[in-house]
Amino acid sequence: MSAPAAPPAPSRRHWGRWLLLLVLGLALVVGVGLTFFLDPWLRRTLERQVTERSRGRYQLRVARLHTSLWRDNAELSGIRLRTVATSPDSARLPPVRFALAQLRVSGIGLLALVRRREVPIDSIALDSLSLHLAAWPRGGSKRPLHEQLPVPGIRVGALAMRHARVAYGPEQQPAVQLGEATVVAQDIWLSAAGAADSARTGYAAAVAAQLRGAALRVPGHELKLVRAAFSSRRQRLQLDSVLVHPHQAISNTRTPAVRLSLALPRLVLAGLDAAGLSRNRFRADTLRLQAPHLALTLPAQSPPTLVQMLQPYLRECRLNRLEVSEGQVRVAGLELAPAIADVQLSATKIQVLPRRALATDVLYARAWQVSTGRATGTLDAPYYHVSWQQLRANSQTKLLQVAGALVVPTRSVEALARGKGHQAAYVTVRLPEIRFSGLDFAAAANRQQLRATLLRVRTPRVSTRSDGRFPINPSYSVATPEGLGRLPFGLAIERLRVEGATINMSYRSPRDPQPGIMSIDRLGVELRNLSNDPRRMSAATPLTGEATGWVQNRCRARLALRANLLDAQGRHTLTGEFGPTPLTILNAMLVPTRGLALRSGQVQRIRFQLQLDRTAARGTLWGEYSDLKLQLLNQQEKPGLLHRLGTSVVNGIFLRDHNPRRPGQPVQPGRVLSAREPRFSVFSLWRQGLVSGMLNSAGVPTGLAKKLSEAK
Template structure:
């Protein structure tokens, strides 16, 4: 039987939900985030390290190789730390990289903090909180070549950044060396640097208040060594602080590669020990513009020895010109210094030097300016002692203290001593003729109204007053060697012929003493003449034609006590510009026994005054380059002479001669009797230009004294010239 057909019923089935593209995008995004996170956690540092190493190699065209031992980035903290960083020069070099410096750099750690990532993305000035480099070792085999066309540093920033601004830049424990492995040209044993607000940008480069792009800069260094031409410089420690505008160097040594020489050398040799140098008020920002500005420079206790070069170097302003176009220093000061200059005739040495210079401007303008001396507007010098050669090698001079002030126009020297370096015999042998052997000592020399500018620049002596106190002069002469063949310069006309200007309004000498000793060929015992309580005043000592003439000559007076017994007075007048050396001498001697002359005339002339007393002597003498002429008025009583042999005794021959001289030539008394006319003596003596003017004075006095005593004028003249 057939079954009945049934109607089909559709049973609804639940539809399967369809996964759309949004789900896939989310999944992919999550996956990318996970991959980025994994990359940032595990792959960013290696990638960044490799990228940096590759970029250095590419940018330097293979000249440099960068190796980074470890690199860590912390994006959330915005820090990057690199350790064991090494940058080395590769041996191969192309033509365009050969000028890059040959270096080896090792940095223990580099830490960059607070990097402005948003500014980096936007290509804006990149802010960085700090950049710290620790344990830096840098060796430069040679410095890079610099050219005027080199681009500024801020134009060479990577990623096209317009600038980088770092809050703090610090370099710690740095060692720097420039030169080969075997020989360092310059090096620093340890250095540190701290800079604030350092910005590499065009705006910062134009900011005149910044120092090398930084707002402030502090640096310290120890163990500095530098080789300069012929010398080595060593500095124990250096400290620079731009905020306080101070620079300080401690334990500075400048050592010549060849020892200091007493003779001039091709190049200068300088030995310097400087415990401390302090520079205050330094405008460090101006240095980049070639301007040096500072308030003061102080050198503490320097010890300087220098050998001058055979050829004088250029003046300091020319040597400084390549580095500074303008220099201004408020004050230069040296304390407790010591200076020794060799290779110069005088070889001066100064001890305990204090030197202060004001308004220092080493420029071409001040070099020749009448208002500046050695580039300073004023100088003050004090020295606690010193010495120098005078007429080397025959004399040396020493002094106890020295003070000079260009503003006060004063010079004061105390405890002066000028003494020979050898005996009178040795000096005569070395010179080959008779020579002055003079010792001078003075307690004080004071100069007022002194033009120190003219003295330093031209050697001219321009002053209002020169005063000497407690002067002692001792001269020793030996008449046995040949006479000096050269003309004497101790003459009035010699001052007029000086190549430098001399103009002193007044010269005064107080409380002086002169002792003259002369050994004649006839006797080993020297003759001695002494003058004590000497006072001298000279006026108008000048070779300036505007001040010196016959109408306005030099005038002067001198007083003293001869041989401790006779008061003497002398007056002089001289035109120092008179080529014939014409001058006049007038004077007087007080009452005294003639025996006071025996210490001089007995050993030198073989004559002894047995008796005789001078009442008074007056004289007037005219002198020139040919002769001395004048008149002497000598009053005396009971004049008797003894003629002596070389042993200083009266033998039979001398007894006869004594009788003849006393009986035939000598006038016992002048005047012969009371009320009679005083017989004057004729003063006549020829001048020998090889002798000083003082010899001519003495010759005139001797001739006049002999003629007054009755010796005929021709014989008196001959005897005086024989002196």
């Protein structure tokens, strides 16, 4: 029988208990040490490191730092960073004032940090941040942020920054001020893999931000923003109440840089590829501008193109759709100085960079639609005011329609002539409707060419008044066929049609304060091949056209025109005829301006053929009329004794009272010959040719008829 086992030795039990107590004691000492000594040590170390690394430039103060190694958390409060002195690195380290009420870091992967691996962090929260940066740091590292970390990477589950305020620039007048901002980011991956992830915005999987109150100062302007909101998940950016004010008022005086004033209640950018912005790529679905009010003064020199402005910052710029509603625009620095209300605009497929535009693109877009309300401007400033009530344009349907257009002088007839220093046409134009069909918007926008299938003008009313007491305009007229050929822009309109026009003309001669008047009513005009394009315009394919109307609303007239607009000599032909009418309808113009009256006369028909150029009008006129009698008048428009005698001589010797003299005889043609005055328009030459032909047809010798037709 074996002996019983011996009990454990008391000494072993004794050392086991002491070892356990020792471990517990050490743990207690370490715990107490970490609790009471680690946090102060970390706080002092942080403050010292900032001072040493900035060489005394910055001072950091942390009011409280608390860590919990068991929970992997850290909390700092009362953080202050300020500039306290100059240092050798002062040029690189600008003055800074930084304050942060609270910083919380949760779920720190301490083991990964110790092992120098990618460090996970559950969340980081910053509350009540205030930063003022006097200037941008110089000479910083150009390497990406993840390459400057002491570990391969950091991955933060969530980052939240609330109640942040930022200012940049001089203390008294900062260039940038951000009121109160809130930023929330999800899954921030600071690593090479995170930087390469094209779905991330920067390093974050999602970013959302809100901002209340912002101000930005740039050369010549100040920008203010009431509110902004951004979400990368929703792909949406919204700006509310954007205001831009220039330091100099908007005026017609140009300066080297553009000046603009903008009030924009709301901007919404939807479908924004936020991740692409960090890679210099802008892509978005829709940009909406609500009720923008824009006024600008153009710069003295043409600014760079949009492509040139964006190229240093973007590799790609695409916008699927642009929408503007209830806009107002005023442009100064142009003679026209347009001001346009109620602008509604939409554009599709906008692509600025890379610039692989189609020939049909209009201002970087595949298609535009524009409508406006009332618009105003000036012509030949400051003498004429121009306006329209409505405009509609669609680049896809190639239609442009203007309704209620009006051109009116801003001064009286005398004041207009006095201001110009010579006779000037005092013109009022009312155009109820102007309509372009087949308009090539791309040619107009990209190549400064006006090309259309049809230009239709409905029921225009034109009134002209002039004062012959002033000198003649010393400049050559541009209202000529060769003038159209020399227009500074391309012109190619297949058909121009004027319907139901009315033209009223008034002329105040030096001899009589009562003006002479003439009207053309129910005027219809159609021109074909109105072009200065050498591929369209030649002697073989000239401009052709017809016009019909009623002189003084009693005599029907018809004209036909052929002209080569590229002929430097201005050669063109005019044919036509006048229907039956009493000649007394001309007295309203003849009596006040020429001092003679038609006592009687009845036209059966007048036909004419004119050849005109830069020197003269030539041709033939056949006038069939009867019972022609003239009356010479004195200054009071009455027939005095000498005027009665002269009238008898003229009627008895010079004038042919019937043409033909007897029934069955041929009509005696009149020779058309009148020299052209280059200071007058081509319409004056047409009138001169008809007057010389009519006078010669009535028996006035050719030389005298020529001289009378050229009388000013």
